[in-house]
Amino acid sequence: MLRFTLRRLVLAAVVGIAVSVIAFMLLRVSGDLAIALAGEDASPADVERIRQEYGLNRPIIAQYGEWLWRALRGDLGRSLFYPESVANLILTRLPVTLSLAGMGLVIAILIALPLGIIAALRRNTWVDRTALGIAVIGQAMPNFWFGLLMIFLFGLALGWLPISGSDSFAHFIMPAITLGWFSAPVLMRLTRGGMVExxxxxYIRTAHAKGLPARVVVLKHALRNAIVPVVALCSVQFGNMLSGSVVIETVFALQGIGYLAWEAISRRDFPVVQGILLLVALFYVVLTLLADIANAWLDPRIRRG
Structure with a gap:
């Protein structure tokens, strides 16, 4: 297990470096960053001053090396709009997005696992068809539209829940359900497919032949093996929720990094956009690493392979 973990750590470090290169280059391949910072109406002298001030006239390798060294020390630069550093700005907003994504993933699992297990045990019955129908509807409906429907029903018509802000737990209920509902179908289908197989x-027939209770066979023997790919997918879905929070946080006016990213893009606050892009990408790397380790712990064949 230790050797497997070390190999995955080395691979994660290599992927992390590649991610940093992509995050650094994305804002530069779209055009002249100096012109974007100065504005399209800026004079050539102003553009040149911006280029010198931000070091954009130096070789790209030197720019990347300096940016990476600062990023490793937690310095992601300063916002062009807010009077504070990018790191502080992100850290202030990050708890909101993590809370939203965590609640959304829990809701998705609570919906997907029971439906997937029941659909597999009642295969080709109305229960199975109903569960698959729910999955199709969940993925066909855009999450922002589902969020707007919830705002209209539970926020405006019934007045049960607040429709915007992040001041209390109640403010996260509708956004979390919106995220979870959109992610549940793919988890449910994977759970069902794994359980059917x-x-x-x-060994399941042998367990039944030994007289083990059906609950023990399903939950202890079948689910442990069927859930291995679901664990890996949950890590990806959590990353998708972090990146997809841009839409949900905008709809519900949650002050997380998703809403911050939308503000930074609309205001051309490039250091903030770059910092958020790097952070979310690194979250994907870390989550994939943790999923690999968890799968290796659940299934010894992965470690030996």
Whole structure:
């Protein structure tokens, strides 16, 4: 297990470096960054002054090396709009997005696992078809539209929940359900497929033949093996929720990094956009690493492979 973990750590470090290169280059391949910072109506002298002030006249390798060295020390530069550093700005907004994504993932799992297990155990029945129908509807409906429907019903018509802000737990209920509802179908289908395959295995028939209770066979023997790909997908879905929070936080006016990213893009606050891009990408790397380790712990064959 230790050797497997070390190999994954080395691979994660390599991917992290590649991610930093992509995050650094994305804002530069779209055009002259100096012109974007100075504005399209800026004079050539102003553009040149911006280029010298931000070091954009130096070789790209030197710019990347300095930016990476600062980023490793937690210095992501200063915002062009807010009077504070990018790191402080992101750290202030990050708890909102993490809370939203965490609640959304929990809701997605609470919906997906029971439906997937029941659909697999009642395959080709009305229960199975109903669960698959829910999955199709969940993925066909855009999450922002589902969020607007919830705002209209539970916020405006019934007045049960607040429709904007992040001051209390109640403010996160509708956004979290919106995120979870959109992510649940893919988890449910994967759980169902894995359970159907596992339930037809020889060791499951042997467990039934030994007289083990159905609950023990399903939850202890079948689910443990069927859930391995679900664990990996949950890490990806959590990353998707972090990046997809841009839309949900904008709809519900949550002051997280998603709403911050939308503000930074609309205001051309490039250091903030770059910092958020790097952070979310690194979250994907870390989550994938943790999922690999968890899968190796659940399934010894992965470690040996």
């Amino acid at each position: 596992v339930m037809n295995s020889d």
